[in-house]
Amino acid sequence: MAKVLVIEDDAETADQIVAELTRHGLAVDQESAGLAGLERARTGNYDVITLDRLLPELDGLTIVERLRQAHVKTPVLMLSALGEVEDRVRGLRAGGDDYLTKPFAFAELSARVDALLRRSPETRATVLRVGDLEVDLLAREAHRGARLLDLQPRELRLLEHLMRHHGQVVTRAMLFEQVWHYHFDPRTNVIDVHIGRLRRKVDLPGEAPLIHTVRGVGFVLRAPA
């Protein structure tokens, strides 16, 4: 069972995070102060740490910096209620692996923790395969079975991202950040429209669907069972 450390000083928020992650089958420990949190993070051999940006004693940025100095490479998800833009850059620069601005949906949190848990070294493979879907990264081509998919460059990148994280729920915000590289809240249903368009090309009627919508959370690309 994967071990997660939650360093969060607001008791209710902490309880909710712990409950949410536990529900997803993770073993969760919690600390509410900076120094104790740092100590536990250093020694506890966790798989993922969620770290509040503002903490008593020691703030989140310092904790992640100290961890990296101590060569603790545990992925860190920074949580912050501060202005997102400046702070995100600083959080990631200090050694955080992902950044989530409060308020967030717990589904968003668990999707990101999940992504950090499953993070594997970027594959060197030039061909990605999920079921009968195949993307050739060199030729910039995608096939479903024998059928060549007519994809625009952006659609190909979106598909590539979903395939690299196949079986894993990705949220709209994660897609917007990781495929488009922008960090604001895209209004309306922009991402859904892009996914919808991709899905119409990937999953033809009669074929076993690969791209699924996870209600209230995001999307997942999964090989048919």
Added chain:
Amino acid sequence: MALAGVFAAGTILLSAFIYWETVGYLTRRVDSELQDHAQAIAGVSSAARIERVQRYLETDVRLLKIAGLFDASGQPLAGNLRGVPPGLPVVGRAGDVEISDIDGDRIERQSIRVLAVQMPDGNLLVLGRSVRAVEEISEIVTRALLLALVPTILLGLIAGVVLSRGAVSRIAAVHRTSRLIMAGQLGERLPTRGRNDDFDKLARIVNEMLDEIERLMAQAKGAGEDIAHDLRTPLTRLRGRIERTLSVTAPESDLAGSLEAAIGDIDQILGTITAILRIAEVEHGQRRAGFRDVDLADVIREAADLYEPVAEAKGVTLTVGTGHPATTRGDGDLLFEAVANLLDNAIKFTPAGSDVEVMLRHESEGPSIRVSDEGPGIPAADFPRVLRRFQRGDRSRRTPGTGLGLSLVASIARLHGFGLVVRDHQKGFSIELHCWAHDRVSDEDDDAAMFRPRRR
């Protein structure tokens, strides 16, 4: 210029005063001299009087005097006058007379101060003295005046230029600073020169006022942000609780439906709060430090790429015209967000089957981004309000969104010092982001200029 005029007028007035005073004094002196002589002559016998008149003339070395003694019929008895001069003043009082009719042409025709006095024996005594000295003085004064006037006017002009240059440059400095303050840089203060002159006193008063305004603004702004933060915390908890309840609720039940609806409502409130905080964050202006060269053509292409499927899904044709690259100094992410917001807005409000166009235009002042749609537009009178917080024209009543999208665009424009112009045209509505330095983006006073409705 006016100052030089005042200087000149002063000089002329002063000269005139000196002239009139001098002439008056000299005339009075001549008059009393004539009176003295007339009295002396009247005081002797009739026979001796003729001799006194001659003696009066003989002592006149400079040939300035006239004298005549006439009997009752006007016949000259003595002196250098051939007859009683015409236009003689009232007997007993001195006056100015033109005399040309002088015995032996001793005196040229000239203006003479003349006194006529009735003698006890009935004869008329006329004594006169040329007032050439007075005329000379008037000439001297006039010459002096002319000589003085040229340097006076020059001096006045120079002093005027120097003084007004000082004043103009200080007013210009005050103007520059005021515009910065109006553009939102409330920390700016009017310059003082430490001379404690009127200008400095005024500037200090205004600066004290600005200190107070800044303090109050910070307080109000802080209060607003605090409220937003304070609202966010309980809402986040509430959302969490509902989300977790939902996760253990049978998905088909009514409860699940109402919980989902509740989460939707909360998300909308949270979205508004986040947007308010985000506008506040942009308006803090810290991001200027991260400005670098941004190609607006790239920004437009990327934003259009993001929104093209949205337009397609709605049956709206999105036309993109970027032409050649246009580099500007700014925050690429924010400019992207601004264009994305404009596109989002345009696609939302234009009817299905119509066109939305995003164009990069190269204008003489610099590049400009124009997003136009064929939506219902908004009344020109609403333009200024549209970009202010919470304002959504009538056209947006039933469209989702926080209504803060355009406010955010305005904030981003303000951060960059860009201009934002809203236009209403026959087919719809367009917004232009003018990517060159503007003093202000949107301020109550300048609404007319910035949001001038222009029909094409």
